[in-house]
Amino acid sequence: xxxxxxxxxxxxxxxxxxxxxxxxxxxxxxxxxxxxxxxxxxxxxxxxxxxxxxxxxxxxxxxxxxxxxxxxxxxxxxxxxxxxxxxxxxxxxxxxxxxxxxxxxxxxxxxxxxxxxxxxxxxxxxxxxxxxxxxxxxxxxxxxxxxxxxxxxxxxxxxxxxxxxxxxxxxxxxxxx
Numbered sequence: 001x002x003x004x005x006x007x008x009x010x011x012x013x014x015x016x017x018x019x020x021x022x023x024x025x026x027x028x029x030x031x032x033x034x035x036x037x038x039x040x041x042x043x044x045x046x047x048x049x050x051x052x053x054x055x056x057x058x059x060x061x062x063x064x065x066x067x068x069x070x071x072x073x074x075x076x077x078x079x080x081x082x083x084x085x086x087x088x089x090x091x092x093x094x095x096x097x098x099x100x101x102x103x104x105x106x107x108x109x110x111x112x113x114x115x116x117x118x119x120x121x122x123x124x125x126x127x128x129x130x131x132x133x134x135x136x137x138x139x140x141x142x143x144x145x146x147x148x149x150x151x152x153x154x155x156x157x158x159x160x161x162x163x164x165x166x167x168x169x170x171x172x173x174x175x176x177x
Contacts, residue, residue: 047123083165
């Protein structure tokens, strides 16, 4: 009886793993390259920061910009943020700028950013920002989604899902050329 139970549990775990792999694979297939005008739309779009001031990503042209679309209610986003904080602290002085675009309320975003000690600019996106995310290649509109812009404001890479600190650093190095 114990062997049958072990076999059933093993089969269930295998099915769950296979299902997760299929979901992950389909999510990755949905990510495509950015539409030609999407990078320009991203860098020139006006976003409000947490103080209500208009900001454009083009102000950081000349730096490698890591644009991270996230939300406070997104567990993988929250898991990724300490790595972004670390990269900003270490590589900011070397011409790298992290920018978070929160798809969330200003109040929740401000509270979370303060509590965790986010050391990079946060601007607020909207539901319209999801259309931009899709134009940048994230057809699922899922979070977190990261876009790496080279020093000229061109898309050097995108990543759908959680990025480790090592992956962020590798993407930055690739964008630096």
